[in-house]
Amino acid sequence: MVSGEYEKDTKGFSVLELIATMDRTKESTSQFESRKSDHLEVAMDPRVQAVEGLGAEFDRLQFVHEALPDLDLADVSLMVDSSQAIRTASLSSSPFFVSSMTAGHEAGAVLNRRLAAACAARGWLMGVGSQRRELFDSASAAEWREIRARTPDVSLIGNIGLSQLIDSGTEKILGLVEALEAVAMIVHLNPLQECLQVEGTPQFRGGLHAIHALVERAKVPIIVKETGCGISGTTARRLIGAGVAVIDVAGRGGTHWGRIEGLRAAKVSAGSQLSRAAESFQNWGLSTVDSLTQVVHAGRETGVEIWASGGIRSGLDAAKAIRLGAARVGVAQPFLAAALNGEDELSRAMDRFEFELKVAMFCVGASTLSELRRAPLTEVERGSEILRSRLQIGRVFRSCRERIALTILKRLGR
Ligand SMILES: Cc1cc2nc3c(=O)[nH]c(=O)nc-3n(C[C@H](O)[C@H](O)[C@H](O)COP(=O)(O)O)c2cc1C
Helix, strand or coil, X not given: CCHHHCCCCCCCCCHHHHHHCCCHHHHHHCHHHHHHHHHHHHHCCHHHECCCCCCCCHHHEEECCCCCCCCCHHHCCCCCCCCCCCCCCCCCCCCEEECCCCXXXXXXXXXXXXXXXXXXXXXXEEECCCCHHHHCCHHHHHHHHHHHHHCCXXXXXXXXXXXXXXXXXXXXXXXXXXXXXXXXXXXXXXXXXXXXXXXXXXXXCCHHHHHHHHHHHCCCCEEEECCCCCCCHHHHHHHHHCCCCEEXXXXXXXXXXXXXXHHHHHHHCCCCHHXXXXXXXXXXXXXXXXXXXXXXXXXXXXXXXXXXXXCCCCHHHHHHHHHCCCCEEEECHHHHHHHHCCHHHHHHHHHHHHHHHHHHHHCCCCCCHHHXXXXXXXXXXXXHHHHHHHHHHCCCCHHHHHHHHHXXXXXXXX
Protein backbone atom coordinates (compact mmCIF):
# COMPACT_ATOMS: atom_id res chain seq x y z
CA MET A 1 0.00 0.00 0.00
CA VAL A 2 1.56 3.28 -1.05
CA SER A 3 -1.13 5.84 -0.24
CA GLY A 4 1.27 7.70 2.03
CA GLU A 5 3.28 8.73 -1.01
CA TYR A 6 0.42 10.85 -2.25
CA GLU A 7 0.26 14.42 -1.07
CA LYS A 8 -3.13 15.76 -0.12
CA ASP A 9 -4.49 19.11 -1.12
CA THR A 10 -7.57 20.72 0.31
CA LYS A 11 -9.89 18.68 -1.86
CA GLY A 12 -7.72 15.56 -2.13
CA PHE A 13 -7.58 12.43 -0.09
CA SER A 14 -5.43 9.35 -0.11
CA VAL A 15 -6.53 5.99 -1.44
CA LEU A 16 -6.97 4.67 2.07
CA GLU A 17 -9.11 7.60 3.14
CA LEU A 18 -11.13 7.31 -0.02
CA ILE A 19 -11.88 3.68 0.57
CA ALA A 20 -12.54 4.39 4.22
CA THR A 21 -15.38 6.69 3.13
CA MET A 22 -17.17 3.66 1.74
CA ASP A 23 -19.88 1.77 3.51
CA ARG A 24 -17.88 -1.15 4.92
CA THR A 25 -20.97 -3.23 5.72
CA LYS A 26 -22.06 -2.96 2.16
CA GLU A 27 -18.55 -3.71 1.00
CA SER A 28 -18.39 -6.90 3.02
CA THR A 29 -21.58 -8.13 1.40
CA SER A 30 -20.62 -6.98 -2.03
CA GLN A 31 -17.88 -8.75 -3.90
CA PHE A 32 -18.19 -6.05 -6.52
CA GLU A 33 -17.39 -3.15 -4.18
CA SER A 34 -14.47 -5.00 -2.72
CA ARG A 35 -13.01 -5.96 -6.10
CA LYS A 36 -13.29 -2.40 -7.41
CA SER A 37 -11.75 -0.82 -4.32
CA ASP A 38 -8.95 -3.42 -4.49
CA HIS A 39 -8.28 -2.40 -8.09
CA LEU A 40 -8.01 1.28 -7.18
CA GLU A 41 -5.63 0.49 -4.37
CA VAL A 42 -3.45 -1.99 -6.22
CA ALA A 43 -3.31 0.22 -9.34
CA MET A 44 -1.27 2.71 -7.28
CA ASP A 45 1.40 0.12 -6.48
CA PRO A 46 4.48 0.67 -8.68
CA ARG A 47 4.87 -3.11 -9.05
CA VAL A 48 1.85 -3.24 -11.35
CA GLN A 49 3.51 -1.06 -13.97
CA ALA A 50 5.47 -2.62 -16.85
CA VAL A 51 9.21 -2.81 -16.24
CA GLU A 52 11.92 -1.07 -18.22
CA GLY A 53 12.92 -3.02 -21.30
CA LEU A 54 9.45 -4.60 -21.46
CA GLY A 55 7.47 -1.38 -21.62
CA ALA A 56 5.66 0.54 -24.32
CA GLU A 57 8.88 0.99 -26.38
CA PHE A 58 8.44 4.72 -27.03
CA ASP A 59 11.99 5.25 -25.78
CA ARG A 60 13.26 3.43 -28.85
CA LEU A 61 11.84 6.12 -31.11
CA GLN A 62 13.17 9.62 -31.55
CA PHE A 63 11.97 12.57 -33.58
CA VAL A 64 14.50 14.38 -35.73
CA HIS A 65 14.96 17.73 -34.01
CA GLU A 66 14.07 20.78 -36.11
CA ALA A 67 16.29 23.61 -34.92
CA LEU A 68 14.58 26.16 -37.15
CA PRO A 69 10.80 25.70 -36.93
CA ASP A 70 9.05 28.36 -39.01
CA LEU A 71 6.34 29.01 -36.40
CA ASP A 72 5.71 30.22 -32.85
CA LEU A 73 4.84 27.84 -30.04
CA ALA A 74 1.55 29.73 -29.83
CA ASP A 75 0.76 28.65 -33.42
CA VAL A 76 0.72 24.96 -32.47
CA SER A 77 -2.82 23.57 -32.52
CA LEU A 78 -3.91 20.29 -30.92
CA MET A 79 -7.22 20.18 -32.80
CA VAL A 80 -8.02 16.80 -34.34
CA ASP A 81 -9.73 16.80 -37.69
CA SER A 82 -11.54 14.25 -39.78
CA SER A 83 -8.39 13.33 -41.70
CA GLN A 84 -7.16 11.66 -38.47
CA ALA A 85 -10.25 11.02 -36.39
CA ILE A 86 -12.12 9.63 -39.35
CA ARG A 87 -14.99 8.25 -37.23
CA THR A 88 -15.00 10.46 -34.15
CA ALA A 89 -13.93 13.99 -35.14
CA SER A 90 -17.33 15.36 -34.09
CA LEU A 91 -17.05 13.92 -30.56
CA SER A 92 -14.22 16.12 -29.32
CA SER A 93 -11.44 18.23 -30.76
CA SER A 94 -8.66 17.20 -28.36
CA PRO A 95 -6.52 14.19 -29.23
CA PHE A 96 -6.36 13.22 -25.54
CA PHE A 97 -8.80 11.09 -23.59
CA VAL A 98 -8.95 9.65 -20.12
CA SER A 99 -8.95 5.86 -20.43
CA SER A 100 -11.72 3.84 -18.82
CA MET A 101 -11.13 3.18 -15.14
CA THR A 102 -13.90 3.16 -12.67
CA ALA A 103 -17.70 3.03 -12.34
CA GLY A 104 -20.47 1.74 -10.18
CA HIS A 105 -18.95 1.94 -6.71
CA GLU A 106 -18.68 4.55 -4.02
CA ALA A 107 -14.98 5.42 -4.19
CA GLY A 108 -15.08 5.55 -7.98
CA ALA A 109 -17.94 8.04 -8.08
CA VAL A 110 -15.85 10.76 -6.42
CA LEU A 111 -13.00 10.16 -8.81
CA ASN A 112 -15.30 10.13 -11.83
CA ARG A 113 -16.72 13.51 -10.83
CA ARG A 114 -13.21 14.96 -10.73
CA LEU A 115 -12.19 13.35 -14.01
CA ALA A 116 -15.41 14.45 -15.72
CA ALA A 117 -15.02 18.06 -14.61
CA ALA A 118 -11.41 18.16 -15.82
CA CYS A 119 -12.31 16.53 -19.16
CA ALA A 120 -15.23 18.91 -19.70
CA ALA A 121 -12.98 21.91 -19.03
CA ARG A 122 -10.49 20.76 -21.70
CA GLY A 123 -12.80 19.14 -24.24
CA TRP A 124 -11.26 15.71 -23.67
CA LEU A 125 -13.25 12.53 -24.07
CA MET A 126 -13.62 10.46 -20.92
CA GLY A 127 -14.00 6.71 -20.84
CA VAL A 128 -15.87 5.48 -17.78
CA GLY A 129 -14.97 2.17 -16.19
CA SER A 130 -16.87 -1.03 -16.77
CA GLN A 131 -20.64 -0.51 -16.38
CA ARG A 132 -21.03 -4.14 -15.40
CA ARG A 133 -22.74 -3.33 -12.12
CA GLU A 134 -25.58 -1.55 -13.91
CA LEU A 135 -26.46 -4.88 -15.55
CA PHE A 136 -27.65 -6.25 -12.21
CA ASP A 137 -28.20 -3.05 -10.20
CA SER A 138 -29.89 -0.34 -12.26
CA ALA A 139 -29.74 2.06 -9.27
CA SER A 140 -25.99 2.35 -9.80
CA ALA A 141 -26.64 4.39 -12.97
CA ALA A 142 -27.52 7.28 -10.62
CA GLU A 143 -23.79 8.10 -10.67
CA TRP A 144 -24.19 9.30 -14.27
CA ARG A 145 -27.18 11.50 -13.49
CA GLU A 146 -25.11 13.29 -10.89
CA ILE A 147 -22.18 13.72 -13.25
CA ARG A 148 -24.51 15.01 -15.97
CA ALA A 149 -26.04 17.50 -13.54
CA ARG A 150 -22.61 18.81 -12.50
CA THR A 151 -20.87 18.65 -15.88
CA PRO A 152 -23.48 18.61 -18.65
CA ASP A 153 -20.85 19.21 -21.34
CA VAL A 154 -18.64 16.21 -20.69
CA SER A 155 -18.46 13.63 -23.49
CA LEU A 156 -18.51 10.20 -21.86
CA ILE A 157 -17.71 6.86 -23.44
CA GLY A 158 -19.41 3.79 -22.04
CA ASN A 159 -17.59 0.57 -21.21
CA ILE A 160 -18.34 -3.11 -20.88
CA GLY A 161 -16.25 -6.27 -20.92
CA LEU A 162 -16.58 -8.73 -23.77
CA SER A 163 -17.76 -11.56 -21.54
CA GLN A 164 -20.59 -9.36 -20.19
CA LEU A 165 -21.54 -8.39 -23.75
CA ILE A 166 -21.72 -12.06 -24.71
CA ASP A 167 -23.65 -12.95 -21.58
CA SER A 168 -26.09 -10.01 -21.51
CA GLY A 169 -26.73 -9.46 -25.21
CA THR A 170 -27.00 -6.35 -27.34
CA GLU A 171 -30.18 -4.83 -25.89
CA LYS A 172 -28.85 -4.55 -22.34
CA ILE A 173 -25.63 -2.97 -23.53
CA LEU A 174 -27.59 -0.43 -25.57
CA GLY A 175 -29.38 0.38 -22.31
CA LEU A 176 -26.00 1.22 -20.74
CA VAL A 177 -25.24 3.62 -23.60
CA GLU A 178 -28.55 5.34 -22.98
CA ALA A 179 -28.15 5.56 -19.20
CA LEU A 180 -24.77 7.21 -19.58
CA GLU A 181 -25.83 9.35 -22.57
CA ALA A 182 -22.61 8.03 -24.04
CA VAL A 183 -21.13 9.45 -27.23
CA ALA A 184 -19.52 6.07 -27.98
CA MET A 185 -19.31 2.61 -26.40
CA ILE A 186 -16.19 0.62 -25.58
CA VAL A 187 -16.06 -3.15 -25.44
CA HIS A 188 -12.93 -4.13 -23.55
CA LEU A 189 -10.94 -7.29 -24.20
CA ASN A 190 -9.09 -8.66 -21.18
CA PRO A 191 -8.50 -12.42 -21.61
CA LEU A 192 -5.43 -12.50 -19.37
CA GLN A 193 -7.15 -10.61 -16.56
CA GLU A 194 -10.22 -12.83 -16.72
CA CYS A 195 -7.98 -15.91 -16.32
CA LEU A 196 -6.01 -14.52 -13.39
CA GLN A 197 -8.81 -12.73 -11.54
CA VAL A 198 -10.29 -14.63 -8.62
CA GLU A 199 -13.78 -13.59 -9.80
CA GLY A 200 -12.83 -13.83 -13.51
CA THR A 201 -15.13 -14.87 -16.35
CA PRO A 202 -12.81 -16.16 -19.10
CA GLN A 203 -15.70 -16.94 -21.45
CA PHE A 204 -15.10 -15.31 -24.81
CA ARG A 205 -16.70 -17.84 -27.16
CA GLY A 206 -18.92 -16.04 -29.67
CA GLY A 207 -17.23 -12.70 -28.85
CA LEU A 208 -16.67 -11.49 -32.40
CA HIS A 209 -20.26 -12.29 -33.31
CA ALA A 210 -21.49 -10.38 -30.24
CA ILE A 211 -19.38 -7.36 -31.19
CA HIS A 212 -20.76 -7.46 -34.73
CA ALA A 213 -24.34 -7.63 -33.40
CA LEU A 214 -23.69 -4.60 -31.20
CA VAL A 215 -22.14 -2.64 -34.08
CA GLU A 216 -25.21 -3.38 -36.21
CA ARG A 217 -27.66 -1.99 -33.65
CA ALA A 218 -25.74 0.82 -31.95
CA LYS A 219 -26.31 4.43 -32.94
CA VAL A 220 -22.95 5.45 -31.47
CA PRO A 221 -19.47 4.37 -32.60
CA ILE A 222 -18.34 1.04 -31.13
CA ILE A 223 -14.76 1.03 -29.91
CA VAL A 224 -12.86 -2.11 -28.99
CA LYS A 225 -9.88 -1.84 -26.67
CA GLU A 226 -7.53 -4.10 -24.76
CA THR A 227 -6.62 -3.25 -21.19
CA GLY A 228 -2.81 -3.30 -21.34
CA CYS A 229 -1.78 -6.34 -23.40
CA GLY A 230 -2.26 -4.87 -26.88
CA ILE A 231 -4.06 -6.02 -30.02
CA SER A 232 -2.28 -7.74 -32.91
CA GLY A 233 -2.71 -6.92 -36.59
CA THR A 234 -4.50 -10.24 -37.10
CA THR A 235 -7.03 -9.55 -34.34
CA ALA A 236 -7.47 -6.01 -35.66
CA ARG A 237 -8.46 -7.44 -39.06
CA ARG A 238 -11.13 -9.58 -37.41
CA LEU A 239 -12.47 -6.55 -35.53
CA ILE A 240 -12.45 -4.45 -38.69
CA GLY A 241 -14.42 -7.24 -40.39
CA ALA A 242 -16.97 -6.98 -37.57
CA GLY A 243 -17.42 -3.30 -38.39
CA VAL A 244 -15.98 -1.59 -35.31
CA ALA A 245 -15.43 2.16 -35.67
CA VAL A 246 -12.32 2.46 -33.50
CA ILE A 247 -9.62 0.14 -32.18
CA ASP A 248 -7.71 1.34 -29.12
CA VAL A 249 -4.62 -0.85 -28.88
CA ALA A 250 -4.16 -0.39 -25.07
CA GLY A 251 -0.81 -2.13 -25.24
CA ARG A 252 1.76 -3.27 -22.73
CA GLY A 253 3.87 -0.55 -21.21
CA GLY A 254 1.95 0.86 -18.28
CA THR A 255 -0.61 -0.71 -15.99
CA HIS A 256 -0.50 -4.49 -16.35
CA TRP A 257 -3.58 -6.45 -15.32
CA GLY A 258 -1.65 -9.66 -14.91
CA ARG A 259 0.38 -7.86 -12.27
CA ILE A 260 -2.70 -6.30 -10.61
CA GLU A 261 -4.56 -9.59 -10.34
CA GLY A 262 -1.33 -11.29 -9.25
CA LEU A 263 -0.99 -8.95 -6.27
CA ARG A 264 -4.65 -9.43 -5.41
CA ALA A 265 -4.36 -13.20 -5.63
CA ALA A 266 -1.20 -13.15 -3.48
CA LYS A 267 -3.06 -11.14 -0.81
CA VAL A 268 -5.72 -13.84 -0.64
CA SER A 269 -3.33 -16.77 -0.83
CA ALA A 270 0.37 -16.36 -1.59
CA GLY A 271 1.70 -19.24 -3.65
CA SER A 272 -1.75 -20.11 -4.99
CA GLN A 273 -2.12 -21.24 -8.57
CA LEU A 274 -3.43 -17.81 -9.60
CA SER A 275 -0.67 -15.84 -7.95
CA ARG A 276 2.03 -18.11 -9.41
CA ALA A 277 0.45 -17.94 -12.86
CA ALA A 278 0.35 -14.14 -12.58
CA GLU A 279 4.13 -14.18 -12.02
CA SER A 280 4.62 -16.24 -15.17
CA PHE A 281 2.52 -13.76 -17.14
CA GLN A 282 3.77 -10.50 -15.61
CA ASN A 283 5.35 -9.30 -18.87
CA TRP A 284 2.74 -10.74 -21.22
CA GLY A 285 1.47 -8.69 -24.11
CA LEU A 286 2.38 -6.64 -27.15
CA SER A 287 4.04 -3.32 -26.44
CA THR A 288 1.97 -0.27 -27.34
CA VAL A 289 4.41 0.70 -30.11
CA ASP A 290 4.41 -2.80 -31.55
CA SER A 291 0.65 -3.19 -31.33
CA LEU A 292 0.02 0.28 -32.75
CA THR A 293 2.33 -0.38 -35.69
CA GLN A 294 0.55 -3.64 -36.50
CA VAL A 295 -2.96 -2.27 -36.06
CA VAL A 296 -2.28 0.90 -38.09
CA HIS A 297 -1.02 -1.30 -40.89
CA ALA A 298 -4.08 -3.55 -40.67
CA GLY A 299 -6.42 -0.55 -40.57
CA ARG A 300 -4.99 1.28 -43.56
CA GLU A 301 -7.65 2.13 -46.16
CA THR A 302 -10.38 0.39 -44.16
CA GLY A 303 -12.09 3.42 -42.60
CA VAL A 304 -11.35 2.25 -39.07
CA GLU A 305 -9.85 4.77 -36.64
CA ILE A 306 -6.93 3.79 -34.40
CA TRP A 307 -6.32 5.05 -30.86
CA ALA A 308 -3.28 4.45 -28.69
CA SER A 309 -3.10 3.85 -24.97
CA GLY A 310 -1.14 1.76 -22.52
CA GLY A 311 1.96 3.25 -20.93
CA ILE A 312 1.55 6.75 -22.41
CA ARG A 313 3.38 8.67 -19.74
CA SER A 314 4.16 12.02 -21.34
CA GLY A 315 3.07 14.35 -24.09
CA LEU A 316 6.17 13.21 -25.97
CA ASP A 317 4.94 9.58 -25.89
CA ALA A 318 1.63 10.92 -27.18
CA ALA A 319 3.40 12.74 -30.03
CA LYS A 320 5.16 9.52 -31.05
CA ALA A 321 1.89 7.56 -30.92
CA ILE A 322 0.20 10.15 -33.15
CA ARG A 323 3.17 10.03 -35.53
CA LEU A 324 2.74 6.26 -35.74
CA GLY A 325 -0.89 6.73 -36.76
CA ALA A 326 -3.01 7.12 -33.63
CA ALA A 327 -5.90 9.58 -33.97
CA ARG A 328 -6.26 9.90 -30.20
CA VAL A 329 -4.15 9.03 -27.19
CA GLY A 330 -5.42 7.76 -23.84
CA VAL A 331 -3.98 7.78 -20.36
CA ALA A 332 -5.31 5.89 -17.35
CA GLN A 333 -3.23 5.30 -14.22
CA PRO A 334 -1.35 8.65 -14.10
CA PHE A 335 -4.67 10.53 -14.09
CA LEU A 336 -6.12 8.23 -11.47
CA ALA A 337 -3.09 8.91 -9.25
CA ALA A 338 -3.48 12.65 -9.84
CA ALA A 339 -7.26 12.61 -9.29
CA LEU A 340 -6.76 10.88 -5.95
CA ASN A 341 -4.76 13.91 -4.90
CA GLY A 342 -7.41 16.40 -5.91
CA GLU A 343 -8.58 18.57 -8.75
CA ASP A 344 -5.52 20.81 -8.84
CA GLU A 345 -3.10 17.96 -9.25
CA LEU A 346 -5.28 16.39 -11.92
CA SER A 347 -5.38 19.69 -13.76
CA ARG A 348 -1.57 20.01 -13.59
CA ALA A 349 -1.12 16.46 -14.89
CA MET A 350 -3.43 17.05 -17.85
CA ASP A 351 -1.81 20.41 -18.63
CA ARG A 352 1.58 18.71 -18.67
CA PHE A 353 0.50 16.24 -21.36
CA GLU A 354 -0.92 19.01 -23.55
CA PHE A 355 2.15 21.22 -23.08
CA GLU A 356 4.60 18.42 -23.86
CA LEU A 357 2.73 17.46 -27.01
CA LYS A 358 2.88 21.09 -28.14
CA VAL A 359 6.62 21.27 -27.39
CA ALA A 360 7.24 18.10 -29.42
CA MET A 361 5.26 19.57 -32.32
CA PHE A 362 7.12 22.89 -32.15
CA CYS A 363 10.49 21.10 -32.09
CA VAL A 364 9.67 19.15 -35.25
CA GLY A 365 8.18 22.21 -36.95
CA ALA A 366 4.58 20.91 -36.95
CA SER A 367 1.78 23.37 -36.27
CA THR A 368 -0.98 20.78 -36.73
CA LEU A 369 -1.45 17.10 -35.88
CA SER A 370 -1.49 16.31 -39.61
CA GLU A 371 1.96 17.87 -39.95
CA LEU A 372 3.14 15.94 -36.88
CA ARG A 373 2.12 12.73 -38.66
CA ARG A 374 4.64 13.52 -41.39
CA ALA A 375 7.53 14.45 -39.06
CA PRO A 376 10.69 12.34 -39.38
CA LEU A 377 10.97 9.76 -36.61
CA THR A 378 13.86 7.36 -36.23
CA GLU A 379 14.48 4.23 -34.27
CA VAL A 380 17.20 5.16 -31.84
CA GLU A 381 19.75 2.54 -32.77
CA ARG A 382 18.95 1.97 -36.42
CA GLY A 383 17.89 5.07 -38.33
CA SER A 384 14.84 6.21 -40.22
CA GLU A 385 14.80 3.52 -42.94
CA ILE A 386 13.89 0.93 -40.33
CA LEU A 387 11.10 3.02 -38.87
CA ARG A 388 9.63 3.29 -42.33
CA SER A 389 9.79 -0.45 -42.60
CA ARG A 390 8.14 -0.88 -39.19
CA LEU A 391 5.29 1.29 -40.34
CA GLN A 392 4.90 -0.84 -43.42
CA ILE A 393 5.24 -4.34 -42.08
CA GLY A 394 4.80 -4.28 -38.35
CA ARG A 395 7.13 -6.09 -36.03
CA VAL A 396 10.08 -7.95 -37.42
CA PHE A 397 12.42 -9.54 -34.94
CA ARG A 398 15.45 -7.44 -34.22
CA SER A 399 18.18 -9.75 -35.47
CA CYS A 400 16.84 -10.13 -39.01
CA ARG A 401 14.60 -7.08 -39.15
CA GLU A 402 16.71 -5.00 -41.51
CA ARG A 403 17.13 -7.70 -44.17
CA ILE A 404 13.48 -8.77 -44.14
CA ALA A 405 12.20 -5.19 -44.07
CA LEU A 406 14.24 -4.16 -47.08
CA THR A 407 13.14 -7.24 -49.01
CA ILE A 408 9.48 -6.52 -48.29
CA LEU A 409 9.83 -2.86 -49.13
CA LYS A 410 11.44 -3.88 -52.43
CA ARG A 411 8.52 -6.24 -53.14
CA LEU A 412 6.06 -3.47 -52.32
CA GLY A 413 8.00 -1.27 -54.73
CA ARG A 414 8.68 1.40 -52.09
C1 LIG B 1 -7.94 1.26 -11.63
C2 LIG B 1 -8.12 0.91 -13.06
C3 LIG B 1 -9.34 0.39 -13.48
C4 LIG B 1 -9.54 0.05 -14.82
N1 LIG B 1 -10.76 -0.40 -15.22
C5 LIG B 1 -11.01 -0.58 -16.55
C6 LIG B 1 -12.31 -0.88 -17.01
O1 LIG B 1 -13.25 -0.99 -16.22
N2 LIG B 1 -12.50 -1.04 -18.34
C7 LIG B 1 -11.47 -0.91 -19.24
O2 LIG B 1 -11.68 -1.01 -20.45
N3 LIG B 1 -10.21 -0.65 -18.82
C8 LIG B 1 -9.96 -0.48 -17.52
N4 LIG B 1 -8.70 -0.15 -17.09
C9 LIG B 1 -7.60 -0.19 -18.06
C10 LIG B 1 -7.25 1.18 -18.64
O3 LIG B 1 -8.31 1.73 -19.35
C11 LIG B 1 -6.01 1.10 -19.55
O4 LIG B 1 -6.30 0.34 -20.69
C12 LIG B 1 -4.79 0.50 -18.87
O5 LIG B 1 -4.74 0.90 -17.51
C13 LIG B 1 -3.51 0.91 -19.54
O6 LIG B 1 -3.35 2.32 -19.48
P1 LIG B 1 -2.27 3.03 -18.50
O7 LIG B 1 -0.96 2.33 -18.74
O8 LIG B 1 -2.26 4.47 -18.91
O9 LIG B 1 -2.76 2.83 -17.10
C14 LIG B 1 -8.48 0.21 -15.77
C15 LIG B 1 -7.26 0.74 -15.34
C16 LIG B 1 -7.07 1.10 -14.01
C17 LIG B 1 -5.74 1.67 -13.61
